[in-house]
Amino acid sequence: MEKKYIIGVDGGGTKTDYLIFTTAGECVDNLRVGSRSHEVLEGGFTEVEEKILEDIKYLLTKNSINISEVSAAAFGLAGIDTPAQLSKIKGILNKTGLNYVVSNDSLLGIKAGCPSGVGICSINGTGTVAAGINESGDILQVGGIGMATGDSAGGHYIASLAVRAVYDYYFRCGSRTILTEKIMKFFEIQDPIELLNAISDKFYSNREMDKTIVTYLFDAANESDAVAVDIVKELANQLAKSVSGCILGLDFKGSPEIVLAGSVWTKSKCPLLLSHFKECIYYYTGKKLEPFPLKVIPAAGAVLWALELAQTHPATKEQRTLIINNKVLKNL
Known part of the structure; x- marks a missing residue:
């Protein structure tokens, strides 16, 4: 099955944006939910796992996308500040079956703002x-x-x-x-x-x-x-x-x-x-x-990072322009 989709996730302390794009740079769908940070949710990492897995399943099912069609995903999540916290969130994301990168949400600013x-x-x-x-x-x-x-x-x-x-x-x-x-x-x-x-x-x-x-x-x-x-x-x-x-x-x-x-x-x-x-x-x-x-809004950085992972090199100037100027991202 052709891997033609990417997922970008910008998870802050108050809200989380999920974005599905094609590898050609077109937005398929987006979902805004509350924070998915262990520092905010009462159930800590246990509730983080429950909600993130639920969110991804909902988005993929809604758009009739099989997990095998997703080339890559990038997660920038608030509250991932220590190696122990990173290890816990990786344990959760491994259960999604996605090819992914994950970091503190501060890294999204680099991917959004720095073309390289x-x-x-x-x-x-x-x-x-x-x-x-x-x-x-x-x-x-x-x-x-x-x-x-x-x-x-x-x-x-x-x-x-x-x-x-x-x-x-x-x-x-x-x-x-x-x-x-x-x-x-x-x-x-x-x-x-x-x-x-x-x-x-x-x-x-x-x-x-x-x-x-x-x-x-x-x-x-x-x-x-x-x-x-x-x-x-x-x-x-x-x-x-x-x-x-x-x-x-x-x-x-x-x-x-x-x-x-x-x-x-x-x-x-x-x-x-x-x-x-x-x-x-x-x-x-x-x-x-x-x-x-x-x-540029940080959520664009999540999409660009996922595309970088999918194609093993940073987005081209044309790809960056297409994604950054997407109406869905501009209206978040």
Whole structure:
């Protein structure tokens, strides 16, 4: 039976997109379901297995596709951060009968953003992680499981630094900063004594505040506020350390492309964050690189990776254009 289909799966912390394409680059069907991460599902890996096997069976049956007609599949799944977790998810996917690759979802940014399929992705969104793939197909992830692995970025972490700057000013001998007025007004308080309650009752319980506070921080840095500038520079340094660890650890033959993903990278406006990030990468690696924001949805990376596995080489320029511009992907 001719192997004429590929499957791409982009599984995040809130939703999972399954996409069936032909090897010619045409979309057959897609399915959006909830998260399939063991970190989200109450039943852990047991429930992950149940749901992923059910999802794949449903999609194939719905489209009258036999498993033997699927040439390859690529899974980018949130929460696959350690070798033990990778081993468990492979044990599940082996039961599908598919020829597949699987990794943390951060790798999809590389496949979506780098035409060669080789490079590094720095994610700075809700959380943070860096991951890379070199010319030999070796993969390295730096960070992704918390502070112990250098996850010193991401929306809530950044917002916490801004709030702490205000708390430091009032109670910990901190320097004056224009963040004080902005954040106190945002919390709808005037008395510094009320700040502790605001942090406990408002900030910690409402992650929706993060975006606004991060914007305040970057605006303050853009206005050359010394406290904000110091915070942004250290954020850039920490992000650069993770990326530089990927560069040095993967021993790229040339200068790798660096794609930036996550809302803090792609939507926030703070030139200092990017410029100091590049300076720090040069300091750690000796390489002058030009990181660029991801402009293609990560799910496209899953389809492109599956196609790469199916044909044993990266998608051609024409294939990339056809897949990336597919209406289904654009509307996800």
